[in-house]
Amino acid sequence: MTRLTLNRRRLLATGAAATALPLFSPSVLRAQTKVKVAGIHASPVENAWNSVLHAAMVSAAEEGVIEYTFSEGVSGTDYPRAMREYAEAGNVLIVGEAYAVEREARTVAADYPDTSFLLGSSGDAAGDNFGVFGTWNWEAAYLAGMLAGAMTETGTVGSVGAIPIPEVNMLINGFADGVKAVNPEAKHLVNFIGTFFDPPKAREAGLALIDGGADILFGERIGTADAAQEKGIKAIGSMIDYTPRYPETVFANALWSFRPLLDAALADATSGNPTGKNYTPLSLMKDGGNDINYVEGAAPAEAVAKMEEVRAAIKAGEFEVPRNFDEPK
DSSP: EEETTTTTTHHHHHHHTTTOOOOOOOOHHHHHHHHEEEEEOSSTTTTTHHHHHHHHHHHHHHSSSSSEEEEOOTTTTTHHHHHHHHHHHTOSSEEOOTTTTTHHHHHHHHTTTTTTEEEEEESSOOTTEEEOOOOOOHHHHHHHHHHHHHHHHHHEEEEEEEEHHHHHHHHHHHHHHHHHHOOOOOOEEEEOSSSSHHHHHHHHHHHHHHTTOOSSEEETTTTHHHHHHHHOOEEEESOOOOOTTTTTTTTEEEEEHHHHHHHHHHHHHTOOOOOSBBBBGGSGGGSSSEEEEEOOSSSSSHHHHHHHHHHHHHTTSSSSOOOOOOOOO
């Protein structure tokens, strides 16, 4: 386990924060002494999902709301130990992921009832202090799919995903549903790479989809855009804004912000309220938890206009993007 301080990766976090979605910060957090918060990242913080969490916590630290320390590249066998060490160090809130260590993480949380835990999980919250969240940027993925469905020339698009857990499935299904909404005859291919962080493997998975006829790729995993760039086709990013890195390739991004979830958990933890709840709904577009950005002129004007109508309807609560947690076929 590598222990790091806030100063490390400042450039990465600042860049991610610059592309973050609109945030809210409860005033109660502004008035109190900085709260000790720890992040435990199973992947490097360059990984898109972890970088969103990291950027939110770095931003809160730079605002003087929290004192933030973190570890990255923490293996499943070391994860419970890292949780215990950060709890023993007096952190009020510990943020991370429990996907590979659900049982062990819950055991640790039960042993430290005065410490709040907020972990990415496919399971339910537990007790008063084990909060969970999922990555709900499937609404933005749906909108990106609408653009892809209008733009594909081969009639085939593809998605590269990590592991078929519910949150990943919902995201890829959201993209596919958006494609089908404007192009019912379009074909959607999917490859999973079997891990959360392996850019070379994601590139290979993307190349296989291109060989199968896909001319637009949805990159649920980092590395997908490398395949698209190599073959001269378009791609869509997820979680963070990939367009600056791939300006000729990535024309849209299904962005996600962790800050609304972090602020809500901090407000609960510092007010003495139970944090054993599901914070995932704060990822909804209407709460600033996810949104789409896109390069103007990349998609046909008619497609953009239709997508923007749906986007406005989602934000107004007039349209609900279908939620499908099943593994994509």
